[in-house]
Amino acid sequence: MRVGIPQGLFYVYYYPLWKTFFTDLGVEVLSTPPSNRKIIDQGIAHAVDETCFPVKVYFGHIAELCQEEMDYLFVPRFVSVERKHYICPKFMGVPDMVRASFTKLPPLLSPLVDLSRTDKHWRKEIMKVGRHFTWRGKKIEQAYQHGMEELERFRQLTRQGYSPPEALLVWEGKKLPLPGKGDLNIGVLGHGYALYDEAISMGLIKRLREMECNVYMVEMIEKSYIESRAATLPKRVFWTLGRKIAGSALYLHQQTDIDGLIYLACFGCGPDSLIGDLVKRNMQDKPYMMLTVDEHSGEAGINTRLEAFCDMLRRRRINSESNLPTYGQLLYSLQGSVEGP
Numbered sequence: 001m002r003v004g005i006p007q008g009l010f011y012v013y014y015y016p017l018w019k020t021f022f023t024d025l026g027v028e029v030l031s032t033p034p035s036n037r038k039i040i041d042q043g044i045a046h047a048v049d050e051t052c053f054p055v056k057v058y059f060g061h062i063a064e065l066c067q068e069e070m071d072y073l074f075v076p077r078f079v080s081v082e083r084k085h086y087i088c089p090k091f092m093g094v095p096d097m098v099r100a101s102f103t104k105l106p107p108l109l110s111p112l113v114d115l116s117r118t119d120k121h122w123r124k125e126i127m128k129v130g131r132h133f134t135w136r137g138k139k140i141e142q143a144y145q146h147g148m149e150e151l152e153r154f155r156q157l158t159r160q161g162y163s164p165p166e167a168l169l170v171w172e173g174k175k176l177p178l179p180g181k182g183d184l185n186i187g188v189l190g191h192g193y194a195l196y197d198e199a200i201s202m203g204l205i206k207r208l209r210e211m212e213c214n215v216y217m218v219e220m221i222e223k224s225y226i227e228s229r230a231a232t233l234p235k236r237v238f239w240t241l242g243r244k245i246a247g248s249a250l251y252l253h254q255q256t257d258i259d260g261l262i263y264l265a266c267f268g269c270g271p272d273s274l275i276g277d278l279v280k281r282n283m284q285d286k287p288y289m290m291l292t293v294d295e296h297s298g299e300a301g302i303n304t305r306l307e308a309f310c311d312m313l314r315r316r317r318i319n320s321e322s323n324l325p326t327y328g329q330l331l332y333s334l335q336g337s338v339e340g341p
């Protein structure tokens with residue numbers, strides 16, 4: 001038996017769990033290579049225009065996978081991965097959109113991932129997936145438990161400083177050194193499936209490291225710090241990823257050794273337009289840059305903006321220019337009564 005798992009959306013957060021689960025049930029797992037231009041173009045051809053860039057890329061991975069022989073395609077329907085917090089509604093419709101957009105598809109395995117319901121419900125969903133391969137309930141439970149242990153091992157690697165795609169390679173047994181030290185400390189924010197996908201983010205993290213920056217990611221921050229900062233917001237952010245981004249931004253904002261923050265947003269993303277603005281309003285005295293990408297973004301434009309941002313941060317370290325913030329508010333207020341933008 002072979003199951004295909006597209007390398008898009010929540011792959012970057014949950015692949016170790018599903019890979020271990022299926023492997024323990026005696027199933028061969030097929031996946032796609034990291035996103036590239038061909039995959040993006042296939043995604044654009046299959047997805048509806050109105051959807052966001054990461055969903056289009058996910059469709060490209062499905063088109064790529066469909067060229068292989070497989071018995072099932074694994075496309076979970078994510079609703080909630082923690083109690084009373086939710087995933088963007090686009091995730092809920094992904095299995096339906098996939099069915100509507102592809103004519104030749106293997107049968108889909110689409111468990112409903114809604115952890116806001118009871119544990120019993122989630123257990124039933126896992127069993128439903130497992131029963132395609134074995135009738136031994138105990139074996140399915142053990143495979144899931146093993147998957148969760150492997151997921152924790154992967155998460156520990158991200159806490160050590162590996163980006164999630166690097167942590168996946170290390171988790172699979174590849175030897176990778178931890179990134180070297182640079183002279184600037186930059187926090188990067190965004191949805192992981194965009195930020196850590198080199199084709200979507202145009203290698204944002206790699207480029208920053210090449211520019212001698214230490215990159216701080218959400219996954220490296222202690223969960224309790226994120227939660228306590230997110231709890232200070234006047235209204236609860238009920239999107240899981242949005243809350244993590246906002247809480248991490250507020251936490252990084254307080255750290256004096258963080259020189260600046262970069263938010264990678266996707267064109268067409270509703271949550272990004274809201275969370276990005278929320279973060280911006282709380283970054284008055286910390287340099288902050290928002291980069292919005294879509295399928296038409298060019299590498300040169302991103303590179304220029306990153307270089308300019310890093311140059312500005314380095315110049316701010318020189319005393320005479322330390323009053324130059326990104327948004328200009330401090331500069332305006334120092335000059336007199338003129339209110340900044």
Ligand code: SF4
Pocket residue numbers: 052053054055088089090091191266268269270271272
């Ligand atoms: S949160 Fe934004 S980027 Fe993610 S699936 Fe929803 S619309 Fe797309």
